[in-house]
Amino acid sequence: MRILIAVAGKTGTAMTCAQRLAERLEGAQVVDLNLGWPDPKEYDAVIVGGAIRMGQLHRKARAYLAQHKGALLARPLGCFICCALADEAQEYLKRNIPAPLLAHAAAAKSLGGQLTPRARSGMDKFLTHSLTRALEKEGRQPPSIDQEAIETLAQRMREALGAG
Numbered sequence: 001m002r003i004l005i006a007v008a009g010k011t012g013t014a015m016t017c018a019q020r021l022a023e024r025l026e027g028a029q030v031v032d033l034n035l036g037w038p039d040p041k042e043y044d045a046v047i048v049g050g051a052i053r054m055g056q057l058h059r060k061a062r063a064y065l066a067q068h069k070g071a072l073l074a075r076p077l078g079c080f081i082c083c084a085l086a087d088e089a090q091e092y093l094k095r096n097i098p099a100p101l102l103a104h105a106a107a108a109k110s111l112g113g114q115l116t117p118r119a120r121s122g123m124d125k126f127l128t129h130s131l132t133r134a135l136e137k138e139g140r141q142p143p144s145i146d147q148e149a150i151e152t153l154a155q156r157m158r159e160a161l162g163a164g
Contacts, residue, residue: 001027001161004043008033008060009051014082017111017145018049021080024154026163033060040071045161047153048072049080049111055088057081057096065101076160077105078153082145084113106160107153112146 003025007018015032022028031038033050040046050061065072065079079097083089089110093102102108 001045001163002043003028003045003047003157003161004038004040005030005047005049006033006038006040006061006064007031007049008058008064009082010053010058011051013113013145014049014051014058017080017082017150018047020145020147020150021047021111021154024151025157033058033064037064037067040068040075043075045076045078045157046072047078047080047157049082052081052083052092052096052113055092055095057092062096065098069098069101072101073104076157077101078157078160079105079108080111080149080153081109082111082113086110086112086146107156109149109153110146111149111153112144 005018005022005028007014007030009015015030018030022030048061048065050058056062079093079102081089081092081096083092093108093110097105097108
């Protein structure tokens with residue numbers, strides 16, 4: 001089985017999640033959508049994921065979903081987002097994944113997120129520090145990658161491929 005994991009992000013969290021997911025799926029290949037757009041027709045299944053920033057899925061991931069909608073509807077599909085605000089994850093999925101693709105997906109999950117000020121600059125760095133301080137004041141833990149969600153997404157994709 002050939003599985004494409006097409007991912008787009010800015011700070012590396014989405015790529016880290018994609019690589020962890022690939023480790024759990026035999027025949028998976030991770031492709032950075034910032035570097036190229038593979039044809040999903042060449043794969044038995046496709047997983048598309050990306051970072052959420054300011055409520056929006058990375059523009060390359062959104063464009064890939066839109067451009068390849070027909071091919072994605074013709075094979076097992078998984079979708080994931082990486083976001084710092086877990087409470088908003090379901091809304092982000094609904095708002096950023098086209099409804100037909102979301103309905104077709106074997107799984108659509110938030111894989112968590114990370115606040116990485118060192119990977120940011122300017123206003124992004126300021127906003128990251130501000131969010132970190134706000135979470136601390138509320139007594140909430142900073143976001144982290146959700147290993148259980150990665151396992152669940154991998155399992156659902158295996159089931160969709162009949163490799164349960």
